[in-house]
Amino acid sequence: MKSQAVFFHAGCPVCVEAEHSVLSALDRSRYDVEVVHLGTDKRKLPDAERLGVKSVPALALDGHVFHINFGASLSDLK
């Protein structure tokens, strides 16, 4: 069974760079990757907050959240 990777972003330049580099460097043979745009899909904000996402871009690997650099605070997306 593959592990779960969720990349939260908001289309910001910092997010795009992280998506192009960090997300594309993941081993897709071991990880199912989901990309969530919190700027356009605001219904996902509560899920992200529950997971511990404070800012974007963020990468959740098996439920552990890693904030990658800083693009925008979650509160700015509401």
Added chain:
Amino acid sequence: MKSQAVFFHAGCPVCVEAEHSVLSALDRSRYDVEVVHLGTDKRKLPDAERLGVKSVPALALDGHVFHINFGASLSDLK
């Protein structure tokens, strides 16, 4: 030719978690991975600073630096 990934850490708990999750999720068939412990190998601090590392843990992918959560500032390691 493989791309270059360098993971900078200082042995802190936040660093260890990032190493276990993010670093181990990278596709090793495409990335040569180097791990640099800036707490013990202080000679590497100038290289890290030149690359743009401000805090650890940080992951450099082909020269682009991504700070992952926050463990310690580089200035605290000097």
